[in-house]
Amino acid sequence: MEIFELDAKNHTPYIKLDHTTGIMELKGRSTPENSVEFYDPVNKWLIQFINEAVTIPVIVKLKFEYFNTSSSKCILDVLKKFAEFKKTGADVKVEWYYEQDDDDMKEAAEDYSDIVKIPFEIIEIPED
Amino acid sequence: MGEKKQLFGHEIAVLEHSRNIIADATKTKEEVIGDYKNLCDHYEEMLDQSKLITKVSDKLQNKLNSANAALADKNQELQETIDELTKAKIGKKAATITFGLAVVLFVLSEGIFDPFIESFAKKVFIDNPNQAALIQYSTVILWTSMFGKLIMALLLKPLETFIEEYLLKKAIKQQKALKAINA
Numbered sequence: 534m535e536i537f538e539l540d541a542k543n544h545t546p547y548i549k550l551d552h553t554t555g556i557m558e559l560k561g562r563s564t565p566e567n568s569v570e571f572y573d574p575v576n577k578w579l580i581q582f583i584n585e586a587v588t589i590p591v592i593v594k595l596k597f598e599y600f601n602t603s604s605s606k607c608i609l610d611v612l613k614k615f616a617e618f619k620k621t622g623a624d625v626k627v628e629w630y631y632e633q634d635d636d637d638m639k640e641a642a643e644d645y646s647d648i649v650k651i652p653f654e655i656i657e658i659p660e661d
Numbered sequence: 662m663g664e665k666k667q668l669f670g671h672e673i674a675v676l677e678h679s680r681n682i683i684a685d686a687t688k689t690k691e692e693v694i695g696d697y698k699n700l701c702d703h704y705e706e707m708l709d710q711s712k713l714i715t716k717v718s719d720k721l722q723n724k725l726n727s728a729n730a731a732l733a734d735k736n737q738e739l740q741e742t743i744d745e746l747t748k749a750k751i752g753k754k755a756a757t758i759t760f761g762l763a764v765v766l767f768v769l770s771e772g773i774f775d776p777f778i779e780s781f782a783k784k785v786f787i788d789n790p791n792q793a794a795l796i797q798y799s800t801v802i803l804w805t806s807m808f809g810k811l812i813m814a815l816l817l818k819p820l821e822t823f824i825e826e827y828l829l830k831k832a833i834k835q836q837k838a839l840k841a842i843n844a
Contacts, residue, residue, distance in 0.1 A: 569666045599725070602718045603668055609710060637720040637727075644716050648709050 534585060537578045545571060546597065550578055555589040557615075559608075560596035560630075568603035572611065579614040583621070590624035591615065593651075596631075596658075597638065605641075612649040619651055626652045633660045675703045747832055755825035759817055766813050770806070778805045 534552055541547035546561035565571040593615055600608065612627065619625040627649070629642035639655060646653035667673060682688060682696045782798040 569668050569670075573666055599721060601721075602714060605714050605717045605721075606668055606710070609713065635724070637724040641717045641720050644713050644720075648713050 534581060537575070546600075548575060550575070550582070552582055552585070552587055552589070555587070555591045556594060557591060558594045558596075559611075560594070562598045563600035563604040563608070565604065568601070568607045572604075572607035575611060576614065579611065579618075583614065583618045586621070588623075591618065591626070593625065593627045595627065595629045595642075598632075609645065609648070612645060612651065616650050626654065628654045628656055630656050630658050632658050672703070672707055675700070748829065751828045751832060752825055755821050755828060758824050759821040762820065763813070763817055767810075770809055770813065774809055775802075775806050778802055 536552065537548065537550040539545070539548040541561040544562065544564045544566070546559050546563045549556070549558045551557070563571075593612070595608075597608075615625050615627070627646070629645070631638040631642060639657070642653065642655045646655070679696065679700045682693065688696075779802055782801045
């Protein structure tokens with residue numbers, strides 16, 4: 534199994550899924566032309582990760598500036614995979630970062646935390 | 662649909678499975694009830710998803726609207742700065758043109774207008790060669806020359822304003838033409 538890493542582009546977020554540290558990062562803007570196609574390798578990697586039954590604690594770090602509607606469904610699917618992993622007894626938590634004054638992104642995080650059965654920490658990033 | 666991934670692929674699969682159950686006459690009542698419960702669970706999950714996606718989508722639309730409004734404000738500020746810059750540039754150009762014209766008028770005054778007055782006054786003195794005529798001659802030259810230069814000086818500011826307005830109108834026309842091409 535290899536670390537999954539994708540550089541951020543204009544319409545896609547930076548992604549790093551690291552099974553050695555347990556830190557799973559998704560950050561930036563997610564408005565790909567085809568969200569399903571974009572998130573498919575992420576889902577495949579996660580299935581492989583879950584099947585390998587890694588015992589390391591997992592921290593999912595999400596820091597989105599913006600994402601479109603289809604991405605919101607794909608992000609939910611990704612989070613559901615982590616929820617499934619948690620059901621197996623794994624230690625999983627989500628850290629959702631949002632820029633100061635970005636109440637819309639904060640509320641989006643709260644909505645996700647209501648539906649996904651994983652501990653959510655919603656963290657404000659102070660302005661420089 | 663083939664192998665192509667779909668956004669609601671899982672939900673479509675659940676729906677197809679449920680339809681197959683209806684078509685399957687061999688299923689017992691208990692099996693059908695079990696599948697029905699399964700379908701209800703999926704329906705509940707999908708309803709939660711729909712609520713979430715709708716809410717999140719609306720929130721992000723708000724974010725997009727705010728960003729658009731901020732962008733429109735910045736565009737307005739930028740346009741105002743461009744307008745001010747254009748005005749300043751035109752003002753500088755008008756001042757340069759006016760200065761050039763002033764130099765030309767000064768040269769014309771010194772080279773043509775003043776000698777003409779001088780020769781006219783001389784003619785008056787030659788016709789009347791006395792002390793009073795000499796004084797008259799000097800006074801005419803002095804005052805006419807000064808009056809001419811005063812008129813020139815007083816005309817410079819309105820001339821500059823006129824040139825500035827003309828250049829500004831021209832620039833606005835050019836901007837409008839550019840906008841029409843880009844639209």
